[in-house]
Amino acid sequence: MRRCFPLLVLAFSSAAVSAETPLSFNHDIRPILSENCFYCHGQDPNKRKGNMRLDVRESALQAGESGEVVVVPGKADESALIQRILSDDRDEQMPPPKSHRTLSSEQKAKLKRWIAEGAKYEQHWSFVPPERSPLPQVDPAGWVRNGIDSFVQARLEQEKLKPSPEADRATLIRRATLDLIGLPPTPEEVDAFIADPAPDAYERVVDRLLASPHYGERMALPWMDAARYADSNGFQQDGDTFQWMWRDWVVRALNADLPFDQFSIEQLAGDLLPNPTTDQLVATAFNRNNLLNGEGGAIPEEQRFNVLFDRVDTTATTWLGLTVACAQCHDHKYDPITQRDYYSLLHLFNQVSETGVAGGGPSRMRIAEPFLEVPTEETKVRLAALEAREKEAEAAGQAKAKFNLALTAWKAGLTPESKTPDGRVLDGKLTTILRVPLEERTDAQKKELENGLRSQFERKVWSGIAKEDAGAKQWEDAKAEISKFRGEEIPRVMVMRDDKPRETFLLDRGEYLKPTEKVSFATFGFLPAPPAGAPQNRLGFAQWLFQENNPLTARVQVNRMWQLFFGRGLVRTVEDLGVQSEAPVYQDLLDWLAVEFRASGWRLKHMHRLIITSATYRQSSKVTPELRERDPENRLLARGARFRASSLILRDVALAASGLLNPQLGGRPVYPYQPEGIWETLAITKERDFTYPASGGADLYRRSLYTFWRRTIGPANMFDASARQTCKVRADVTSTPLHALTTLNDPTWAESARVLAARSMEHCTETDARLMHAFRRVLGRQPAERDLAALRRAYERQRAIYDSDPAAAGEVVKIGTAPVAANLPVTEHAALTAVCLALLNLDEALSRE
Amino acid sequence: MLEALLTNHQRVTRRQLFGNAAHGIGGVALASLLGSQKASAQSPVLTAAAGTPRGLPGLPHFAPKAKRVVCLWQGGGPSHVDLFDPKPVLAERKGQDIPESVRGTTRLSTMTSGASKWPIQPAIKPFKRYGKCGLELSEMLPNIGSIADDICVVRSMNTEAVNHAPGVTFFMTGGQVPGRPSMGSWLSYGLGSEADDLPAFVAMTSSDKQKTCGQLFYDYYWGSGFLPSRFQGVRFRNAGDPVPYLHNPPGMSREQRRILLDDIQEMNAAHLAEYGDPEIDTRITQYEMAFKMQASVPDLLDFSTEPKGILERYGPDVLVKGTFANNCLIARRLLERGVRFVQLMHAGWDQHGNLFTQLEEQCRDTDAPSAALVMDLKERGLLDDTLVLWGGEFGRTPFGQGDPAKPNGRDHFGRAYSMWMAGGGVKAGTAYGATDEFAWNIVENPVHVHDMQATMLHLCGIDHEALTYRYQGRQFRLTDVHGKVVKGILA
Secondary structure, X not given: XXXXXXXXXXXXXXXXXXXXXXXXXXXHHHHHHHHHOHHHHOOOOOOOOOOOOOOOHHHHOOEOOOOOEOOOOOOOOOOHHHHHHHOOOXXXXXXOHHHOOOOOHHHHHHHHHHHHOOOOOOOOHHHOOOOOOOOOOOOOOOOOOOHHHHHHHHHHHHOXXXXXXXXOHHHHHHHHHHHHHOOOOOHHHHHHHHHOOOOOHHHHHHHHHHHOHHHHHHHHHHHHHHOOOOOEOOOOOOOEOOOHHHHHHHHHHHHOOOOXXXXXXXXXXXXXXXXXXXXXXXXXXXXXXXXXXXXXXXOHXXXXXXHHHHHHHHHHHHHHOOXXXXXXXXOOOOOOOOHHHHHHHHHXXXXXXXXXXXXXXXXXXOOOOOXXXXXXXXXXXXHHHHHHHHHHHHHHHOHHHHHHHHHHHHHHXXXXXXXXXOOOEOXXXXXXXXXXXXXXXXXXXXXXXXXXXXXXXXXXXXXXXXXXXXXXXXXXXXXXXXXXXXHHOOOEEEOOOOOOOOOEEEEHHHOOOOEEXXXXXXXXXXXXXXXXXXXXXXXXXXXXXXXXXXXXXXHHHHHHHHHHXXXXXXXXXXXXXXXXXXXXOOHHHHHHHHHHHHHOOOOHHHHHHHHHOOHHHHEOOOOOHHHHHHOOOOOOOOOOOOEEOOHHHHHHHHHHHHOOOOOOOOOOOEOOOOOOOOOHHHHHOOOOOOOOOOOOHHHHHOOHHHEOOOOOOOOOXXXXXXXXXXXXXXXXXXXXXXXXXHHHHOHHHHHHHHHHHHHHHHHOOOHHHHHHHHHHHHHOOOOOHHHHHHHHHHHHHHHHHHHOOHHHHHHHOOOOOOOOOOOOOHHHHHHHHHHHXXXXXXXXXXXXX | OHHHHHHHHHHHHHHHHXXXXXXXXXXXHHHHHOXXXXXXXXXXXXXXXXXXXXXXXXXXXXXXXXXXXXEEEEXXXXXXXXXXXXXXXXXXXXXXXXXXXXXXOOOOOOOOOOOOOOEEOOOOOOEEEEOOOOEEEEOOOHHHHHOHHHEEEEEEEEOOOOOHHHHHHHHHXXXXXXXXXXXXXXXXXXXXXXXXXXXXXXXXXXXOOOOOOOOOOOHXXXXXXXXXXXXXXEEEOOOOOOOOOOOOOOOOOHHHHHHXXXXXXXXXXXXXXXXXXXXXXHHHHHHHHHHHHHHHHHHHOOOOOOOHHHHHHOOOOOOOOOOHHHHHHHHHHHHHOOOOEEEXXXXXXXXXXXXXXXHHHHHHHHHHHHHHHHHHHHHOOOHHXXXXXXXXXXXXXXXXXXXXXXXXXOOEEOOOEEEEEEEOOEOOOEEEOEEOOOOOOEEEOOEEHHHHHHHHHHHOOOOOOOOOEEEOOEEEOOOOOOOOOOHHHEO
C-alpha cells in the first residue's frame, strides 16, 4: 500500500515539472532519500552506518569510510550513490535487502538526474518561514472569489481541469452549517437562503453561523482531541476530574474569537502572565488533561516522566506539527531535532509540583496537585446553604462550647504517658514537648503542641463524643457534608504552576533512571531563536511559537483548518509537517493562508470565513467518473469535499432534527444513553463504584461534547472518535458495520426518529406532507419526486407491517423517555418512526456533502 | 489516505466484475433487492468489500503456520514460581533472603522495592511430570498437564514493565504507554478477515469470582491505536448485547428491518448514481454486513448443539455468562467461524496477599477451560493452524510479600517469567529457556516480549520488520525497533 503513495505524488508533480525544469530537492528527491536512506545515513550519529550521511550536502560530497565519494555533482555515474542503488550485488546494494526498502526504477532515474543536474539541496520547505507569494494570474472570467481560488484555478488550468459548479443552495447551507456549528440547518433557514436574492446571501449565512454560540462548541471538538481531553484520569481508579472547566473555557474563547496566539499562550503559560485572571489559569489545564496512573505499586517518578513525555509530544504535535517522540531516546532520524532539543522542551514542564500519583481518598474524584478551586455560582450558593446549616447545627447543640470544654479538660489531664481512647500513646514529638516544663517551652513548641493536641483530640477523642452526644453529632455531620461537598462538587481544575523548581537532564535511551547531561531553557536549535531576554520558561516558549519568523505555527494551524472543511489537510499528514511529511500539492496556497492567518492577528473566525466563502469550498461534491479516475482523493480540489460527519456531530444532528436537542451551553458533564453495563469491566475493582449514573430528562439531549468521557471506556455510540489518551489531530473517518448498528439501534437515534415522526404528524395532516417535513428536518433540501416516491413506498411497507402487528407498533411509539404522543394513531406513528429512522441513516444524512 | 487506497484497491476488483460501480447499485444491495442473500455471502470479492477487508497486498510474506490466533490472557501476573518453573532450591532455602548477588539491581514495584527482607517463598504446591514428554508443571494444573505433549512452555519470558497497565499495554501493543495498535489489530490490518459475518478481531473479558484483583481491562488493550479504527477489536460484552446495539429497537423485528434496509439501500443507491462517491457504495455494504451480524452473533452464542461431553470439559462455569470457561467456548466457536484473532482477558492472578488461598482457586477456574479449548481445536483439526498463547504481563517474585516471617503473597516480577503456547507451528511437548535456581535471572535463551510478538507474527507468515504503518512521519511496527523470531520454539 505504501508504495502507491509516492506514485500518486509523482503523477501530479511530473505533470507540473516538465523535462526541462530541474528537479526540486524538496519535492522530488528528499522524499526518496528520507524514506529509504536517512535511517542509517541521516542525522542520528548512533545509527549512522559507514560514517556517511546523506542529509547534509557537504557530507554527501565527501568520501565515506569505504573511500567512495557518494555524490559527485554533475557526474551521476561516478557517484557511489548511483552505483550502489543500481548494483545487483546483495552486499553492495542500497538500500540493503534486509531493510525491506526498494527503489522504483522511476525513483532511481530521478536520483540520477538530480545528481546530473548538480545535486542541489534545499532546506525542508516547512522549516523556511512562509511567504505570501503573489496571487497567480488566472483567466479573469473564471470563478475566483478570493485568494484561495486563484491558486486553485491556476493549478486546474495547468492540469486542464475545470472546477465543479457551485453546490446548490440547500446543499451549501447544510454543508456550512454542519462545518461551522455542527448542527443541521432548519428548513426555514434553508428556505430563507434559497429565497434571498442579495449577492451576499451566502456570506450573511456564514456570518450568522460564525456568531452562533454553537460555533465554539463545534470548534472545540478537534481541539479537545488534540488536548486528549477526558473527564477522568484513566487507569485503575480512573478518578473523575473537573477538567470540564477547561472545556468550557475553550468554548467561550472560541466564541469570543480570542486570537489564536493569545488562545495558545494562555493555555501553555497563562499562569506566567502578569496578574493572571482565573480564566487564564484555567486555560493552562490544557497541559493537565493527560493520563494519570493511580495503580498501586506504580512508581510515581516513572509515571511523572510518562506525563512529561506526553506533554512534550502533545505540545509539539499541536503547535509545531512535529513528531518529537523519537528524540526522547536519541536524535531524531529524519527531522533535525536533537535529544537535547527534546529535553530542553521537557525542562519547561518539569517545574510543576505534580508527583505522578493521582491522589487518593474515598471520593470518586481524583484531583492531583497543583489545582485551582473555582467555585461556580451554583456551588457558591449551595456551599453557603451548607455553611448556614452548619452554624445552625452548632448553635442548636452548643457544639463548639462542648468541644472547647472537652478539649480543655482533656488537655488538663494529659501526661506524657497518656493514651488516647484507641489505646495508643501520643505522637513522639508531642510527648517530648510535654516533658519540657511548661515555663521552659519555646513559643514554637507551644504552638506545635497546641496544634498537635487539637488535631489528636479532634480525631480520637471528639469523634467518640460526637457518637454519643446528639448535638455534637449534628454539628459533625454538617461539617462532614461540607467537606464532602467541597471534595465532590466544588470544581478543582488541575492546572500548571511552576512551584517546584527541578533540574532537568538528558535521559539515556529515554530512561528516567539514567540522567546524563543537564539541560536548560532552549527552543529547537534548527528553528529561529527567541529574542534575547525572552522569559526562560513556558511563557518564553509560547511567545516564541508566535514570533514572526517561526515557520511552522501558522502553517500547522491553517492545514488543520483545511482538514476541518475539506476532510483532509493540504498536507495530508496533519500531525507531521516535518521531513517525512507528504509534500503538499498546494504549498503556495498553504503558505498564503499561513501568512494571512498571522497578518489577520491570528483570527480564527476570519480564516474560517475566508475558506468557507471561497469558490473552492462552494463547489459541488458530485464527481464524474473521469474526475474520480483522474484524482480519486481530490488533491487538486476540482470538486467540493464530501465525507461522513463525525459521530459526535451525527448524534447532535439526530437530536436537532427531532427537536429534542437541549441547546444549553457548558457545565458539568452529563450521562446520556449508553448500553447497559457500559463500565462493567471497570467494576472489577472494588475501590469505587463504577455504575453508570445515567442522566434523565433534558440532560439526555445535550450536545455530544458534554457527554461524560471516561478515559478508560469512551462513550459507545461515539465511534471513530479519538480515544482521548494521547494527542490526536488527524480526523479518522472509517465505515464499519458497528457504525451502522449504532445509528440504526442506539436509543438516541431510535427515540429521535420516534419524536421526529410525532412532530411531523402534529405539523401536517397528509402523509406526503409528513414525509416531506421529516425529510427536510434531516436533510434540509426539498425532496425530489424520486425521493418522495421512495419514501411513500417505504412508509406503505412499514404501515403494512404495523397494521398487522399493533402490539409492535405500541412498543415503537414508546421508545425512549420523551413524553409519548398519546393522541396520535399508533400504527401510523410507528410506520413513520421507521421511515424517520431510515432518513437518519441515509448516506446523505450521515455525510456533509 | 490509506483507507481510501484500500477502498480503491477493492474497487478495481469489483469494477472488473460488475462494471463501473458508479452506474448502479452496490452489489450486495442488488443481491438483496433481488432476494438473493446467498449470492452475496458466497462471493469472496463482495466479502472483501464488506466489513471484512482483505489484507495488504503481498501478505502473508511467506506461508503461514497459523491462520488464526487465540490469546488466553491471564491478567495480574501468574506466578511462574508456583506453576511453571520448578526450583527445588527454593524449598531448601525457604525463609532465607534471596542473595544480593542474585537480586542485583532488579527494578521492583514500589510495594517491595523498599523492603529490607527478601524471604524465599517456595512453590506452594508440588510440581508433577506430565505427558510423554515429562513436562514439569504444578499439580494445580492437571488439565493443562493432560495436554503437556501439545504445548511449549517458555520459561525465559522477560519484560521491563513493573506494573499491570504498562505491562499489559506493552505485551499487547509493543509500547508501555497507550496509543499504539494492539496485536490483533496489526493482524487484521495485515491479513484481513476470513469471516464474512463476524469481526476479524474479537476481545472478551472475565475475572475471578471474588474480584480480588482490581486490575481493569482497558479498551486500548484491543484498540487500533493509529491504525484506522475498523481494525480495532470488537469487545463482546458480558452484559446486555454482546456487541453494542446488536438488537433492533423495541417493536422492530428482523423482517421489518430487512424491508426498511432495502428502502434505505435503494435511496442510497440512487444517491450514489447522482454523486458517484464510492464511499456510498461502502456504506451500503456495511449496512448489509451489520444485518448479517445481527443473526450470526446470536447463532455464535447459541450452545444448544454442543454435546454434553464437550460442555463438561470446560468445567462447571461453562454456561455462566462472563466466565473464563464460557469465553473459552465462545472462542472456539469464533475460531471455527474464521475469526482471525481472539483475545480472552481473564483477571485474578495478582496475589500480593492471598497466595495460599487464591492461587489454587484461580487455577481451578482456568485450568480446565484452557485445556478444553486446546483439545477441542485439536479434535477438529484446527490446532494445526491455530496459535494458542497463554500468559500474563509478568510473573511473581520468588520471595514472599507481607510479613517477612510469614509471607502471604508475591509481588510483580518481570525479570523472568513463563508463558505457554500451543498449535500452529509451535514445537510441542517442550520447555524453552531457563532461569537460575532462584527463578530470578534468565540463564538460557531469553525471550523478550518483543521476541514473542515477532514470533507470533512469524507463525502467521509475517516478517515483523516489514509489517509497518506510517504515522507521524515514521514507520511504526508492533515490535518497535526490537524483537527477533525465537527459532527454538518453532516446530
